Amino acid sequence: MRGGKLEPMTEHKEQHAEQSAPPAIDAQHLVKRYKTKTAVDGISLQVAAGETFGILGTNGAGKTTVVEMIAGLRKPTEGSVRILGLDPFTDRAKVRQILGVQLQQAYLHGSLTARELVNLYRSFYPDPLDAEKALAMVELTDKARTKFDNLSGGQMQRLSIALALIGRPQVVILDELTTGLDPKARRRVWGTIESLAEQTVILVSHAMDEVERLCNRVALIDAGRIIAQGTPDQLKQQAGTSTLEDAFVALTGREIHDDEEDD
Amino acid sequence: MTSTAVQARRPGLNAWLKLIEAEAKMVIRDYAGLIVPLGLPMLILVMQGIMIDDIHQELAEGVTVFSYYALPVVISMVVSTIAVINMPSFLATYRKTKLLRRLAVTPASPAMVLVAQMVVSFIQVILGIGLAFAMAMIFFGASLPQSLFTAAAVLLACCAAMYGLGMIVASIAPTPNSSVAIGLVAFFGIAALGGMFGPAENLPDALQTLGSWLPFGAAVEAFQSAWLGEAVDAQNWLVLGGSAVIGAGVAAALFRWE
Numbered sequence: 001m002r003g004g005k006l007e008p009m010t011e012h013k014e015q016h017a018e019q020s021a022p023p024a025i026d027a028q029h030l031v032k033r034y035k036t037k038t039a040v041d042g043i044s045l046q047v048a049a050g051e052t053f054g055i056l057g058t059n060g061a062g063k064t065t066v067v068e069m070i071a072g073l074r075k076p077t078e079g080s081v082r083i084l085g086l087d088p089f090t091d092r093a094k095v096r097q098i099l100g101v102q103l104q105q106a107y108l109h110g111s112l113t114a115r116e117l118v119n120l121y122r123s124f125y126p127d128p129l130d131a132e133k134a135l136a137m138v139e140l141t142d143k144a145r146t147k148f149d150n151l152s153g154g155q156m157q158r159l160s161i162a163l164a165l166i167g168r169p170q171v172v173i174l175d176e177l178t179t180g181l182d183p184k185a186r187r188r189v190w191g192t193i194e195s196l197a198e199q200t201v202i203l204v205s206h207a208m209d210e211v212e213r214l215c216n217r218v219a220l221i222d223a224g225r226i227i228a229q230g231t232p233d234q235l236k237q238q239a240g241t242s243t244l245e246d247a248f249v250a251l252t253g254r255e256i257h258d259d260e261e262d263d
Numbered sequence: 264m265t266s267t268a269v270q271a272r273r274p275g276l277n278a279w280l281k282l283i284e285a286e287a288k289m290v291i292r293d294y295a296g297l298i299v300p301l302g303l304p305m306l307i308l309v310m311q312g313i314m315i316d317d318i319h320q321e322l323a324e325g326v327t328v329f330s331y332y333a334l335p336v337v338i339s340m341v342v343s344t345i346a347v348i349n350m351p352s353f354l355a356t357y358r359k360t361k362l363l364r365r366l367a368v369t370p371a372s373p374a375m376v377l378v379a380q381m382v383v384s385f386i387q388v389i390l391g392i393g394l395a396f397a398m399a400m401i402f403f404g405a406s407l408p409q410s411l412f413t414a415a416a417v418l419l420a421c422c423a424a425m426y427g428l429g430m431i432v433a434s435i436a437p438t439p440n441s442s443v444a445i446g447l448v449a450f451f452g453i454a455a456l457g458g459m460f461g462p463a464e465n466l467p468d469a470l471q472t473l474g475s476w477l478p479f480g481a482a483v484e485a486f487q488s489a490w491l492g493e494a495v496d497a498q499n500w501l502v503l504g505g506s507a508v509i510g511a512g513v514a515a516a517l518f519r520w521e
Contacts, residue, residue: 071368072368073364073367073368084269086269091271093271093272093273093370094269094270094271096368096369096370097269097270097271097272097370098269099368101368103361103364103365103368105361107360107361107362107365108362108365109285109288109289109362110289110360111288111289111292111293112285112288112289116285116288119281120281120282120284120285121369123274123277123278123280123281123282124274124278124369124370124371125369125370126272147292167369167370
């Protein structure tokens with residue numbers, strides 16, 4: 001569970017309260033078809049305000065396509081998305097201010113230093129985080145004068161997270177948060193995400209331990225469809241397994257591997 | 264929170280300045296992107312000085328052979344190397360690395376990067392022309408155009424035409440490497456026919472005519488008119504304006520941010 005701090009009763013109350021409030025993210029019947037392939041086939045999901053929602057699936061399952069449609073980067077063939085009541089395509093300018101996105105394998109201006117990049121992205125928002133605090137939040141203060149091209153993979157990832165959070169977004173999308181990071185770097189990144197107490201977070205991942213640790217609820221996606229949805233405990237219970245990984249295998253009939261990343 | 268609680272705000276002046284600063288740093292820290300468009304024209308300037316006979320002979324009062332032939336070529340070179348080779352390669356790199364996609368999920372738009380790139384490259388153009396003029400005046404006794412106003416108007420038209428061509432390169436090039444390759448071929452093609460390697464008058468008639476209908480040749484002829492203080496031929500304006508319009512049209516149809 002996210003942070004692992006909530007008592008069961010409190011958690012239950014929180015979920016009940018969330019169910020009665022309008023969802024922060026409401027995706028209905030999303031379909032994405034290409035010429036010869038249907039990448040996403042009728043996915044619906046609702047994420048409550050303050051919730052961390054995991055999207056879990058194998059390579060090519062359609063995870064990234066789903067979040068790209070939610071972020072307004074890819075227009076759905078069918079279906080609709082609302083983020084805090086706003087359409088990411090028709091209300092683009094408004095959505096960009098409340099949404100923070102960390103894209104899978106996205107590059108930044110390589111010759112700029114970490115601090116220069118933070119200051120550049122700060123300038124896009126009306127009330128951004130302080131630059132030094134943003135760097136400290138992802139433990140990059142000592143790398144502030146290092147060019148992006150010279151950062152390690154983990155440092156690049158942490159800087160990307162800082163930039164996703166720099167505009168104080170209410171909704172955050174994190175795509176393959178820790179892919180390629182060593183265990184120490186992964187734990188640092190997890191710590192950053194656990195500190196996001198107020199934001200609604202969608203976390204795309206194929207890492208079971210990450211999803212189990214960070215997410216309140218999880219959707220298992222396979223071949224463009226949601227196979228199962230619920231809390232990690234509910235999914236394990238539903239599959240009759242003791243681990244989320246076993247539940248995933250039992251529910252989808254597929255193995256999931258750490259080297260998978262792109263959708 | 265409801266949809267009415269969020270106000271749509273476009274990035275302000277500070278964001279524009281930061282983005283222009285970022286693009287400038289990218290250009291400055293990428294030495295090739297700075298040295299080629301500034302250094303190559305100066306080398307060509309010196310080569311023209313060596314090749315052209317009687318460089319101090321006056322074609323009209325105060326207009327030397329060197330000023331008339333070399334400086335229009337060098338100015339057109341500065342603009343075209345930046346607009347046709349440099350700018351498309353930056354855009355192709357940004358597209359390949361998904362940098363533009365990253366910006367698309369912020370309040371800034373990828374179009375802001377394009378504008379910032381153009382602002383920075385225009386500053387490069389002014390810097391390159393300044394350096395070339397300084398060298399030409401100090402070492403070759405060159406003179407300024409008789410009509411500075413006409414020269415300024417031709418410079419703007421030349422920039423529009425070359426950026427149009429550059430946007431065509433950026434639109435059709437699938438990778439950064441292919442962008443440089445296509446840009447170089449386009450640049451040397453129009454420049455060779457426009458007088459970069461010697462006066463266009465020395466070309467066979469058919470090639471000379473072809474060159475005058477291409478933006479480099481048209482720019483050189485238009486600048487030469489400015490140097491003599493004469494009106495620019497309508498064909499030159501037509502070619503420069505047409506190149507800009509065609510480039511914008513092709514870019515609108517084919518350019519992809521990702």
